[in-house]
Amino acid sequence: MSTDTISYSDTNYFSSLITDYLAQKSTLKPFYSRFPEIGNFGQQLEEKKEFFNKNGKRETLVAVLKEQYEKVPASEATLKNIELLGKDNTFTVTTGHQLNLFTGPLYFLYKIVTTINLAQELKEKYPDHDFVPVYWMATEDHDFEEINFFNVHGKKFQWNLPAVEERGGAVGELPTAGLEDVFKLFSAEIGDTANARQLKEWFKKAYLEHDDLAAATRYLANELFGKYGLVILDGHNRKLKKQFVPHMQQELLEKSSCKASVSSAEALEKKGYSVQVNPREINLFYLEKGLRERIIEKDGNYFVHDQDITWSRQEILELLEREPKKFSPNVLMRPLYQEVVLPNLCYIGGGGELAYWFELKEYFEQQKVPFPILLLRNSVLIQTEKQDQKRRKLNISIPELFLKNHELINRKVRQISNIDIDLSPQKEHLVNQFQGLYEVAEKTDKSFLGAVKAQEVKQLKGLENLEKRLLKAQKKKLEDEVSRIAALQNELFPNKGLQERHQNFSEFYLEYGENLIPLLLKNLKPLELKFDILSL
Structure with a gap:
């Protein structure tokens, strides 16, 4: 195998916000705390230690994790990491992701591999501390259409819920009904090799033997990464949300997240960057079975959007204290919730995720919660040895691969033309x-x-x-050369986009089997901040 890298800016697939961040341009420094360099984590862990090691937060976290792993065949490495989280010198590095069917796009793997590898690098640099990789399951999201499919061999495998009315609530609570049909179609597509049988086994046990999507996702992520000590956390938990009550109360009474993030969003726009998320006045949802809708305040009373549910100020505060699990942070408040309940040093996400984190530093400062280091997850283009040989034979450089199709073809035709x-x-x-x-x-x-x-x-x-x-x-x-150039690029960039955003990991597991994840763990360097091209 061979490896190459290219700068994110040279791929032309990442926003100026992200490329400027990676270049550490001064215009963005007000919007983050510390840049992801190994030496900066020492200050980060001291700041987090002072904030987190009090009020029984560690004991609560460990107790919740033990409850959530009661029915999960956790590895020794994961169980050890859960115990380590009870110690004052243990910290987390965290990534989060939606509960996409069968992991969804390939970059789900890259997020978690980045998280595991960073935890290992930190242990080497700071041996007196321990570092635990955490996958935060976004169980409270409710955008079913974003997660109900995955792509294999150019075909879309889609889950259609029998009960449409269930789609409005938290996706983690969705019953796994209807996935037998997806399983049959997927099984027929991938064949009956040893690797295909392993994929079928994972799908069957995850989705046909678990009652809801959260349990299914936990099972699958644990099967893929449990041996590396990954800890999977579902934040939809009463004990954890109890710790977040003061911040949710302030949100209801003062609309604190909106005020802080609006000013940051405006400042980003003035510097020429697009805003990822526009805050609402109150960035909390009301959550119950089959329902997750935003909370609105008007004239001192509170309402659930499009529902006949209302409270006075006193009533909603009493409900919050009594049943905090009924309140769900949205995309702007979830980062704060995560950093309140975890001894976290670094959040690892894609470009879109980091974009909305940049809107939040002022909000974190107001809430007196340490702002984590933000790290762009590893991005990867996987090509087979045969594809790499084709590329070399066609005299296409790695940067040229990332050109738009017509630009690449025009350039190569000019190069190989005899006139x-x-x-x-x-x-x-x-x-x-x-x-x-x-x-x-x-x-x-x-x-x-x-x-x-x-x-x-x-x-x-x-x-x-x-x-x-x-x-x-x-x-x-030169039609023959043109068609071969186009065919190769279409193989590597399906739908004219990045492979990692379209294809499912199962396509590559069929080829590389149990070697796939170890190869990614071996070759991806979290703090290198380069786009990787792996020829496997």
Whole structure:
């Protein structure tokens, strides 16, 4: 196997917000605390230690995890990590993800591999402390259409719930009914090799032998990563939310997250960045079976959007104290909740996730909660040895692979053509000739300047059209090479996008089996901050 890297900016798939962050541009420094460099974690853990090691938070966390793992065949490494979380010198690095069917896009693996590898790197740097990789299951999300499918071999395998009315609540509570049909179609697609049988076994045990989506996802993630000590946490828990009550109370009474994040969002926009999330006045949902809807305040009374549920101020505060599990932080409050209940040093996410974290530093400061280090998860393009050989034979460099399809083909046709179809010298010569005409017009009659300009534009346009026709003719002449270039890029960039955002891990498990995850763990370097190309 071989490995290559490319800068995130050179891929052209990441926003200026993310590439500027990785370049540590000064414009973004007000929006984060510490950059993800190994030496910065020492200060981070001291700050987190002072905040977290009090009020029985560790004891509560360990007790909750033990409850959640009662019916899970946890590995020795995971059980050890749960026990370690009870000690004052143990910290977490955390990633979060939706409960996508059968993990959803491939980058689910990359998130967790990044988290596991970073925990190991931190242990090497700070041997007197322990570091636990955590996967925070987004069990309270309610966007069913975002998670109910996965793609294999260009085919979409979609889960259709029998009970449509159940879709409005937390997805973690969704019953796994209806997944037998998905299992049959998926099984028929992948065949009957040893690797295919392992995939079928995971799917069957996860989704056909567990009652709800949260339990199914926990089982699958544990099967894939439990041996590496991954700890899986479901934040939809009364004991954990009890610790978050003061912050939720302040949100209800003062709309604190909105006020802080709006100013940060406006500051980001002034610097030319797009805002990922626009805050609501109250960033809490009301949650019960089949229902997760936002809470609205008007004239001192509280309502559930589109529901006949209302409270006075006193009533909602009493409900919050009595049943905190009925209150669900949205995308802007969930980061704070996570950092309140975990001894966390670093959050690992994709570009879209980090974008909304940048809106939150001021909010964290107001709430007196340490803001974590933000790390962009590893991104990977996997190519087979055969695909890599094709790439080399076609003389396509790694950066060229990431060009838009027409840009790549045009560039390669120009390179391999036996005639020169780049008319740039002729265009330059024409521009120089017209410069002399401008001088003549300036000295004689300035009214001719417009006519000269029009003629220049016309003739340059003519050369451009001629160049396009020559290029088109050469593409036809070199049709075989063009088709092979296009075919290779389409294989590596399905739907003209990044492989990791479209394909499911099962496609690669069919090829590499039990070696897949160890190969990723061996080759991905969390703090290198480069896009990886792996030829396996």
